[in-house]
Amino acid sequence: xxxxxxxxxxxxxxxxxxxxxxxxxxxxxxxxxxxxxxxxxxxxxxxxxxxxxxxxxxxxxxxxxxxxxxxxxxxxxxxxxxxxxxxxxxxxxxxxxxxxxxxxxxxxxxxxxxxxxxxxxxxxxxxxxxxxxxxxxxxxxxxxxxxxxxxxxxxxxxxxxxxxxxxxxxxxxxxxxxxxxxxxxxxxxxxxxxxxxxxxxxxxxxxxxxxxxxxxxxxxxxxxxxxxxxxxxxxxxxxxxxxxxxxxxxxxxxxxxxxxxxxxxxxxxxxxxxxxxxxxxxxxxxxxxxxxxxxxxxxxxxxxx
Amino acid sequence: xxxxxxxxxxxxxxxxxxxxxxxxxxxxxxxxxxxxxxxxxxxxxxxxxxxxxxxxxxxxxxxxxxxxxxxxxxxxxxxxxxxxxxxxxxxxxxxxxxxxxxxxxxxxxxxxxxxxxxxxxxxxxxxxxxxxxxxxxxxxxxxxxxxxxxxxxxxxxxxxxxxxxxxxxxxxxxxxxxxxxxxxxxxxxxxxxxxxxxxxxxxxxxxxxxxxxxxxxxxxxxxxxxxxxxxxxxxxxxxxxxxxxxxxxxxxxxxxxxxxxxxxxxxxxxxxxxxxxxxxxxxxxxxxxxxxxxxxxxxxxxxxx
Numbered sequence: 001x002x003x004x005x006x007x008x009x010x011x012x013x014x015x016x017x018x019x020x021x022x023x024x025x026x027x028x029x030x031x032x033x034x035x036x037x038x039x040x041x042x043x044x045x046x047x048x049x050x051x052x053x054x055x056x057x058x059x060x061x062x063x064x065x066x067x068x069x070x071x072x073x074x075x076x077x078x079x080x081x082x083x084x085x086x087x088x089x090x091x092x093x094x095x096x097x098x099x100x101x102x103x104x105x106x107x108x109x110x111x112x113x114x115x116x117x118x119x120x121x122x123x124x125x126x127x128x129x130x131x132x133x134x135x136x137x138x139x140x141x142x143x144x145x146x147x148x149x150x151x152x153x154x155x156x157x158x159x160x161x162x163x164x165x166x167x168x169x170x171x172x173x174x175x176x177x178x179x180x181x182x183x184x185x186x187x188x189x190x191x192x193x194x195x196x197x198x199x200x201x202x203x204x205x206x207x208x209x210x211x212x213x214x215x216x217x218x219x220x221x222x223x224x225x226x227x228x229x230x231x232x233x234x235x236x237x238x239x240x241x242x243x244x245x246x247x248x249x250x251x252x253x254x255x256x257x258x259x260x261x262x263x264x265x266x267x268x269x270x271x272x273x274x275x276x277x278x279x280x281x282x283x284x285x286x287x288x289x290x291x292x293x294x295x296x297x298x299x300x301x302x303x304x305x
Numbered sequence: 306x307x308x309x310x311x312x313x314x315x316x317x318x319x320x321x322x323x324x325x326x327x328x329x330x331x332x333x334x335x336x337x338x339x340x341x342x343x344x345x346x347x348x349x350x351x352x353x354x355x356x357x358x359x360x361x362x363x364x365x366x367x368x369x370x371x372x373x374x375x376x377x378x379x380x381x382x383x384x385x386x387x388x389x390x391x392x393x394x395x396x397x398x399x400x401x402x403x404x405x406x407x408x409x410x411x412x413x414x415x416x417x418x419x420x421x422x423x424x425x426x427x428x429x430x431x432x433x434x435x436x437x438x439x440x441x442x443x444x445x446x447x448x449x450x451x452x453x454x455x456x457x458x459x460x461x462x463x464x465x466x467x468x469x470x471x472x473x474x475x476x477x478x479x480x481x482x483x484x485x486x487x488x489x490x491x492x493x494x495x496x497x498x499x500x501x502x503x504x505x506x507x508x509x510x511x512x513x514x515x516x517x518x519x520x521x522x523x524x525x526x527x528x529x530x531x532x533x534x535x536x537x538x539x540x541x542x543x544x545x546x547x548x549x550x551x552x553x554x555x556x557x558x559x560x561x562x563x564x565x566x567x568x569x570x571x572x573x574x575x576x577x578x579x580x581x582x583x584x585x586x587x588x589x590x591x592x593x594x595x596x597x598x599x600x601x602x603x604x605x606x607x608x609x610x
Contacts, residue, residue, distance in 0.1 A: 004604060036603045052603060097604060181600065248589060264590045273601040276594070280581045283588035284553060285569045289581070291601065295486065296578040298341045298357060299309060299402060300605035 002302065004097040005104055006052040006181075007062045008269055010089045011069045012078050012172075014045040019072045023049060026064040032057030039268045043224040044233075045080025046089070048184070050269040052096060055107050062091060062111050063118075066174065070119045074170040075146045081222045082233070085142045085149065086121070086172035093129075093178045097302070105129040105178040112176035116163030119171070122154060123162040126177035131161060138175060139218065146172045183236040183275055184268035185244060187251050188229055191260045197221030197230035200254045204234075213250070215241045229263060239275050245282040273297060307607065309402040310409055311357040311486075312367045313574055315394045316374045317383050317477075319350040324377045328354060331369040337362030344573045348529040349538075350385025351394070353489070355574040357401060360412055367396060367416050368423075371479065375424045379475040380451045386527045387538070390447045390454065391426070391477035398434075398483045402607070410434040410483040417481035421468030424476070427459060428467040431482035436466060443480060444523065451477045488541040488580055489573035490549060492556050493534055496565045502526030502535035505559045509539075518555070520546045534568060544580050550587040578602060 013019045020040050027035045027049060037050035051061055066088045073087035091111070095104040108129040116123040130136035135157065150167045154160055160173060167173055189197055198221030208214035216238035222231045232251055236242040252262050273291045281289035291297055292305045318324045325345050332340045332354060342355035356366055371393045378392035396416070400409040413434040421428040435441035440462065455472045459465055465478060472478055494502055503526030513519035521543035527536045537556055541547040557567050578596045586594035596602055597610050 002606075006600070034603065034606075036600075037597070096600075244585075244589060262590055264592060266591060266593060267598050270598050270600040270603070273599045276582055276585045276599055279589050280549075280584040284549060284584055285567060286571055287569060288571060292342070293572050293575050294578045294581055295311070295341075295401075295575040296596065296602055296608070297605075298339065298575070299608070300602075301307075301339075303601070303604070 001098050003054055003099050004052055005055050005058050005099050005107065006050065006094040006096050007058050007091065008048060008050050008094065009062060009065060009091040011047045011049070011065075011073065012045065012075060012080065012084045012087050012089055013069070013073050014041045014043075014047050014080065020047050022068050022072060023047060023065045026068045027051045027061040030057050030061040030064060033061035037269050041268070043080065043222070043226050044082040045078060046082050046084070048269050055099060055103075058093070059107050059111050062093070063114055066091065066115050067119060070121055070168065070171040075172050076170060081224065082220075083142055083145050084172070085145050085167075086174045087170070088115070088174045089142070090126075090138060090175045091177070092127070092182075094181055095178070101128050101178060108176050108178045112174070113162050115174055115176070116160070120164060121168040121171050122160035122164050122166070122173045124173060124175045125161045126175050128178040129176060134161065138177075141175050179237070181239060181272050183239045183244065183271045185234045185236060185247065186266045186268065187232045187234065187248065188224075188227070188263040188265065189231065189255055189260050190263045191230050191258070192223070192228055193258070193260075194221060194223035194230045196255065196258045196260050197223070197232045199258070200232050200251055203254055204250075213242050213246045217242055217247065239272055243278050243282065244271075244275050245279045306403050308359055308404050309357055310360050310363050310404050310412065311355065311399040311401050312363050312396065313353060313355050313399065314367060314370060314396040316352045316354070316370075316378065317350065317380060317385070317389045317392050317394050318374070318378050319346045319348075319352050319385065325352050327373050327377060328352060328370045331373045332356045332366040335362050335366040335369060338366035342574050346573070348385065348527070348531050349387040350383060351387050351389070353574050360404060360408075363398070364412050364416050367398070368419055371396065371420050372424060375426055375473065375476040380477050381475060386529065387525075388447055388450050389477075390450050390472075391479050392475070393420070393479045394447070395431075395443060395480045396482070397432070397487075399486055400483070406433050406483060406485075413481050413483045417479070418467050420479055420481070421465070425469060426473040426476050427465030427469050427471070427478045429478060429480045430466045431480050433483040434481060439466065443482075446480050454478075484542070486544060486577050488544045488549065488576045490539045490541060490552065491571045491573065492537045492539065492553065493529075493532070493568040493570065494536065494560055494565050495568045496535050496563070497528070497533055498563075498565075499526060499528035499535045501560065501563045501565050502528070502537045504563070505537050505556055508559055518547050518551045522547055522552065544577055548583050548587065549576075549580050550584045
């Protein structure tokens, strides 16, 4: 019975090819961990690695790439459009097969304690790894970012769960947690007016309390200097609730009110088959289409829809 | 190193639940063969099973369901809208992993000879299993169907490759072969005018010599009594050449010339991940989207894009 978890750390470096390669190599060097995606974005100035495998291997690979990041990334010289508080900004662990969430939270904490102790970086635990009574929500923990907290004592609500009570001078803090699958979905608009993207993001944040398909959708409006266009950057934290096609058409409708169109979209990292097949089903007008219709999935003898 | 082939037999029974269940049970009874899809259509009066596994198990399962079909299906009382010549109308074998096409053709022939010998049904070999100098093309071999050939000697070009030189009185003939993956894709139109579907199918057959995306597309225009609508029934025999979305939009455009719209679509059996992800990529305006972005596929340690 193979046990599989996934780790999707976000690093505050999206431009320096050597650092990005070193992060990826740190994962590749661990037998039993499989690196499946590297998404680097120069405007976000952020790289997202996706790797998976048996829990011990994934935990070791997570520590090793955190070590590379703390050594190489200096937040004092880092400016991107995406909010961040650390060189390893966030490090979620996701249970995939034959592992339950509580065990995954335990793995997250073990890796977090090791990072705090060996790399001397404060660590916050989030979502399923958060301790009772402590903030569990990623945007809340990250609020203010590196610049606001560097040089200030981290006390009270800001006290870390592990490690020193002040940000690491170059690497900030690490937010480590356990969560379910999430889809990072960016929508590019054919406008340089960032306020259009910001307005759309604000509407989504307001409406998500009310509209079931927007439940758990996190949204930011950003301007991307390298492309000269605005972007609605989304995290679908409850992907079963938020069909990709529905979210895209919702954004398309809001953008059209400003006479703005969708240029294209991107996924950061990977997405569950159900989300991608769901998009195909909608647009192909094939309501019966499910993961079960994907031949390749059946080649895995353990795949059981 | 796991070796996997697929078998997708088409049976001339799409209404009788007991017979359909018996066909499926014949496959389920073979250890090592995995039944992944049962598509039964009352108008086509046809059931398509999809199963896969290691070659010996798939060959055994193929024989056993052919045996059930020959015992239970009587073509003298069979009328559907889909052309057919046999109770087991066509039985393709598809190499999936660590098996090459020539070996798959050999497996097809072995199953075909066994069906001919033990069930006393004439067998034609098609595509990669066809003998040199013999017809290899499925529509050519099937032309005329059961009614045209029953009671007539099968000689010359019509002589079977194995088995008796006349159709089985109730089960007709079996066309056994080896081929690459194929997508069976049906498009329902919001009209009862079958001539619209037939016109679209004719245009596709004419244009496929000229339009690369239509290469290898087989098309029929059918009327479906149970739904009261027309259908364009398609086989995309070179799915890498013919994106699902492109074919759908092509049919949509042709239908619009008759003021007819697409009601919905369906897949018969399963389809390669690349085809479904390709449709999502197109409609989500995400040109970079590939199978590599489907998390679930990576859970298979042998999956190597």
